[in-house]
Amino acid sequence: MVRKYLKISILFLIFTAMFGITGCKVGPKYVRPSVKTDSLFRFTQSGDTTSIANIEWIRLFKDTVLQRLVQTGLKNNYNIRIAFSRIEEARAAFKQSRGGQWPQISAQAGGGWQQQSLSGSDKTIEFSSLAATAQISWEIDLWGKLRRAKEAARATLFAQVAYQQAVRITLINEIVTSYFNLLESDNELRITRENIVIRQVSLELVRNKMIAGTASGLVVAQAEAELAQAMTKMPMLEMKVGENENNLSILLGEAPHAIKRGLAMLDQINTPGVKTPGVPGQLVFRRPDIIQAEQTLVAANANIGVARAMMLPSLGISGSIGAAFNPTNLVYSALGNLVAPIFGGGQLRQGVKKAQAQKEQMLYSYQLSIISALKEVSNALLEYQKQGEVVQSQQATVNAAQTAFDLSNQLYNAGYASYLDVIQAQQLLFSAQIALSQAQSDELTSVLNLYSSLGGGWK
Numbered sequence: 001m002v003r004k005y006l007k008i009s010i011l012f013l014i015f016t017a018m019f020g021i022t023g024c025k026v027g028p029k030y031v032r033p034s035v036k037t038d039s040l041f042r043f044t045q046s047g048d049t050t051s052i053a054n055i056e057w058i059r060l061f062k063d064t065v066l067q068r069l070v071q072t073g074l075k076n077n078y079n080i081r082i083a084f085s086r087i088e089e090a091r092a093a094f095k096q097s098r099g100g101q102w103p104q105i106s107a108q109a110g111g112g113w114q115q116q117s118l119s120g121s122d123k124t125i126e127f128s129s130l131a132a133t134a135q136i137s138w139e140i141d142l143w144g145k146l147r148r149a150k151e152a153a154r155a156t157l158f159a160q161v162a163y164q165q166a167v168r169i170t171l172i173n174e175i176v177t178s179y180f181n182l183l184e185s186d187n188e189l190r191i192t193r194e195n196i197v198i199r200q201v202s203l204e205l206v207r208n209k210m211i212a213g214t215a216s217g218l219v220v221a222q223a224e225a226e227l228a229q230a231m232t233k234m235p236m237l238e239m240k241v242g243e244n245e246n247n248l249s250i251l252l253g254e255a256p257h258a259i260k261r262g263l264a265m266l267d268q269i270n271t272p273g274v275k276t277p278g279v280p281g282q283l284v285f286r287r288p289d290i291i292q293a294e295q296t297l298v299a300a301n302a303n304i305g306v307a308r309a310m311m312l313p314s315l316g317i318s319g320s321i322g323a324a325f326n327p328t329n330l331v332y333s334a335l336g337n338l339v340a341p342i343f344g345g346g347q348l349r350q351g352v353k354k355a356q357a358q359k360e361q362m363l364y365s366y367q368l369s370i371i372s373a374l375k376e377v378s379n380a381l382l383e384y385q386k387q388g389e390v391v392q393s394q395q396a397t398v399n400a401a402q403t404a405f406d407l408s409n410q411l412y413n414a415g416y417a418s419y420l421d422v423i424q425a426q427q428l429l430f431s432a433q434i435a436l437s438q439a440q441s442d443e444l445t446s447v448l449n450l451y452s453s454l455g456g457g458w459k
Contacts, residue, residue, distance in 0.1 A: 025144025026312065027305020030298050033363060035370045037280040042378040043385065044277055051278025053286060053456030057172055060451060062270050065262030066179050069252060073175045076253030080171060083164035090157040097153040101146045103138040108322075133322025133331060140317065145309030152302035159295035165288035169457040171251065176448050178248040183265040184441035185241045191433045192233050198426065199227040206419065219419045226423055230430075265440060269447055277381060277454055283373050286455035293362070293369040300359040307355040311348045313340035373453070380450040387443040394436040401429040 040047055058067055074080060111130040141147055203223040209215030246256040284290055319334040341348060408425040411417035451457065 025147055025305055026308045027144070027148055028301060030301045032294070033297075033366065035284075035367050037370070037374060039279065041277050041280060041374070041381060043381040046276040047279065048276040049279055049282070050276060051282060051286075051454055051456075052275060052451055053278065053282075053454035055451075055456065057451075057457040060270055060448075060456075061176070061268055063262040063268050065260055066176065066268065069179060069248070069259075070172055070175050072254075073171055073252045074168065077171055077251060078253055079167050080164070081253075083160075083167045087157070087160045087164055090153070090160040094150070094153040094157045097146070097150045100139075101141060101150065103136050105134065105136050107132070107134045109133075131322060131331070133320050135318065135320040137316065137318040140315040142315055143309040143312045145306050145314075148302045148305035148309065152299040152306065155295045155298035155302065159292045159299065162288040162292035162295060166292060169288065169452050169455070172457045173448055173452045175248065175251050177445055178244060178251060179259075180265065180268070180441050180444050180448075182241065182244040182248060182259060183261065183268075184437055185237060185244055186261065187265060187437040187441075188434055189234070189237045189241065191430070191437065192230060192237060195426070195430045195433075196227065196230045196234075199223065199230055202422070202426075203227055215419075222419055222423060226426070265437075265444065268444055277377060277450065280374055280377075283377070283455060284370065287369075287373050288455065290366070290369045290373060293366040297359065297362040297366045300355070300362040304352065304355040304359060307348070307352040310351060311341060313338055376453040377450070380446065380453040384443075384446040384450050387439065387446045391436070391439045391443050394432065394439045397432045398429070398436050401425070401432040405429045 057070065061067055061070075109130075109132040111128070113126070113128045115124050115126050139146070203220070203226075206215050206219045206223045210217060210220050245259045248259055249256045284294075316337040316339070317335065318337070319332075321330075321332040323330055405422075405425040405428070408417055408422045412419060412422050
């Protein structure tokens with residue numbers, strides 16, 4: 001009789017479990033929303049689907065020192081570590097939700113001993129008991145509530161993976177930009193030192209002229225003032241270099257320290273074999289922030305199904321089997337529990353509306369992430385194009401200023417120009433050289449910004 005009862009119970013459990021696994025899932029099925037985009041990025045006429053973003057970040061740079069810095073940052077940076085920890089948290093939550101679909105089994109054992117005195121006698125009676133049971137409980141997923149919860153947890157996991165990739169891209173951009181800024185500060189220091197040497201030579205020249213009686217004390221004072229003015233820039237530039245090194249050290253996940261330099265600033269970027277940005281449709285599959293926004297939308301969509309399933313009846317089954325000793329006895333039970341919500345003050349209905357509103361928010365966030373990405377790419381393309389023009393213009397300015405400075409010195413030595421003309425030409429040349437250095441650094445950064453905005457660097 002016991003075996004027959006257990007056989008019927010097992011068949012019932014298998015049947016209901018199979019129904020729960022293959023049963024319907026309430027809630028909307030996710031469909032990727034369409035976002036209208038142009039066929040080409042603004043500020044480009046290329047329709048080539050091959051993109052610069054397909055290049056691995058390490059192939060974008062020639063400088064092996066920079067490559068090692070980026071690798072160190074990707075390994076040690078604390079934001080990267082936090083992102084990996086979030087992935088582990090989301091993975092655990094996904095496995096936790098998946099485990100909710102299966103039976104929950106537990107075991108229990110207990111024992112006791114009791115001594116009781118008999119009334120009117122000095123005799124006592126002793127009682128002892130020992131029992132062990134195993135329990136099983138299972139919520140049958142009739143309406144897909146548990147499967148929808150697992151779907152939401154899976155999407156959350158994918159979103160965290162995409163978030164980690166977005167952090168990776170941002171970190172590469174920040175490390176490389178900081179390194180370029182450091183090299184540009186080095187350039188400014190070099191230009192300033194060279195300018196100081198030139199002014200020291202000029203000062204020595206006018207002092208000799210004053211001794212010879214061909215220059216006045218005013219000219220010497222002007223030369224001394226120009227030299228002192230140039231030398232006051234050195235401490236500020238040295239402070240800028242130190243601050244750049246400290247900022248870069250933190251990005252590497254290390255305490256502030258001196259940073260080794262590699263190639264010169266103009267030798268940093270490998271000329272990519274692919275110079276086109278690709279097409280806008282590729283961003284949906286490449287940019288991690290868009291992927292993250294979509295997976296968040298998937299999770300919000302699945303949560304609507306969870307909220308709707310909460311309004312429907314739920315079926316749970318439980319059973320136990322065990323043995324009691326002294327006296328020996330077999331204990332078993334099997335129960336089914338059907339619960340249907342009737343009245344709860346509208347909480348469940350409002351829960352569905354809340355989930356729907358959250359999905360709507362995630363939908364708008366997803367659409368906004370796409371058009372924001374298009375804006376970033378368009379801005380990066382425009383910046384890249386215009387920075388090249390700025391560099392050309394600044395180079396022409398430096399060439400002209402160098403010619404003016406050379407001529408002013410020749411005319412002054414021949415007695416056809418004043419020393420004020422020499423000072424003005426020297427100041428113009430110095431300013432033009434600094435502006436050219438900054439423009440060249442900005443041009444390098446514009447290549448990096450284009451690469452990052454297209455989703456390059458997450459591989």
